[in-house]
Amino acid sequence: MAETDAVLVEKSLEGDNESFKLLFERYGKRAYAVSYGILQNSEDAKDAIQNSFIRAFRSLHRFRKASSFYTWLYRIVVNASIDLSRKRRRTPETIPFEEGIQNSSTRLSSEKGSFADPSNICRQTELSDTIQKAMEGLSVEHKAVITLREIEGLSYAEISQSLECSIGTVMSRLYYARKHMKTYLEDYYKS
Amino acid sequence: MESSSRCKYYKLVGPFVDNELSDSQKQDMALHVENCAECFNEVNKAQQTGLLIRENLIVEPTNDAMREIWENIHTELTNSHNFKTQQKRSVLKHFNKAKFWISAAAALIVISVGTLFYSFPYKTGNLQSNHCFVESIDSASASIMVFETPKNKMTVFWIFENESSS
Structure with a gap:
């Protein structure tokens, strides 16, 4: 049976590297998705989760076992990503055209179990670019809120805890972020 | 609006x-x-x-990317741990080297301060009227004079080397 997070945290505190590695394997990919949502750049996302896990390891003794390890880790990941975004202000990466087509093609083929229609591939690539552009137009705080809500499915209370702001702030940021995204996605909505 | x-x-x-x-x-x-x-x-x-x-x-990183990230984390944590241990060791090494000189300097300071505070009455003329002569112990080579200062309730010894012995 898989060991609980609390047990792995306890063992990591005793200096067991393998236990900390298991925590990384358990949550690393989710942490990466959150970080990428905020940073929109794979290299930056890698740096951010690397820093987050190092930071988490060094402050493991401060983790209160009553709460969930991932909620605690979220806060570190989100803060590290926001910090990095402010520091670098790097432009989001653009996926090479061929790679974009390949990704879209793979996705559509796997979804429909058949060869994808080229017009669908183009539309898919265009949609990905539009979403990325729309995200670029948001501040890092708005990106964080929409990522935590739409990608991670966190509740308003959990987002407010992670970002250390009020629920009212979360609601207003989410309202603004959705309104902003809507202006870009108008052409893609199905009636 | x-x-x-x-x-x-x-x-x-x-x-x-x-x-x-x-x-x-x-x-x-x-x-x-x-x-x-x-x-x-x-x-x-x-x-x-x-x-x-x-x-x-939603972008999922490849397993290779995750492996690379873990390796970086592991290296960083291992290095910083070694660094701390190394730091402790290096401090101890320097302390051992300096131990002799620290002890010597401390002894010198103690002697100097002691000399200043309890300077010999004979040489410096610090022997006050309230210094009370207690006794004189004479031997062939030296005389020991014992004084007592009432304020500090301290006994001051002074050893004279007898001229005949030198």
């Missing part, structure tokens, strides 16, 4: 889609959405926005 003619339920669309309303609010809103084209449209768009973001923004 928001349109003033907008439906009063408009602001509840987000919390409704996110399932953040209370049960009674949820029921009210569900009833309202059925009858309000504007809110129905907004709920639909909010749900689709979420779906489009999830479909297009």
Whole structure:
């Protein structure tokens, strides 16, 4: 049976590297998705989760076992990503055209179990670019809120805890972020 | 600026889609959405926005990328641990080397301070009238004179080397 997070945290505190590695394997990919949502750049996302896990390891003794390890880790990941975004202000990466087509093609083929229609591939690539552009137009705080809500499915209370702001702030940021995204996605909505 | 003619339920669309309303609010809103084209449209768009973001923004790193990240984390943590141990060791090494000189300097300071405070009455003329002569112990090579200072309640010894011995 898989060991609980609390047990792995306890063992990591005793200096067991393998236990900390298991925590990384358990949550690393989710942490990466959150970080990428905020940073929109794979290299930056890698740096951010690397820093987050190092930071988490060094402050493991401060983790209160009553709460969930991932909620605690979220806060570190989100803060590290926001910090990095402010520091670098790097432009989001653009996926090479061929790679974009390949990704879209793979996705559509796997979804429909058949060869994808080229017009669908183009539309898919265009949609990905539009979403990325729309995200670029948001501040890092708005990106964080929409990522935590739409990608991670966190509740308003959990987002407010992670970002250390009020629920009212979360609601207003989410309202603004959705309104902003809507202006870009108008052409893609199905009636 | 928001349109003033907008439906009063408009602001509840987000919390409704996110399932953040209370049960009674949820029921009210569900009833309202059925009858309000504007809110129905907004709920639909909010749900689709979420779906489009999830479909297009979730990026899963490859296993190789994850392995590389873990290796970097592991190296960083191992190095910093070694660094701390190394730091401790290096401090101890320097302390051992310096131990002799630290001890010598400390002894010198103690002797100097002692000399200043309890300077010999004979040489410096510090022997006050209230220094009370206690006794003199004479031997072939030296004489020991013992004084007592009433203030500090301290005994001062002075050893004279007898001229005949030198």
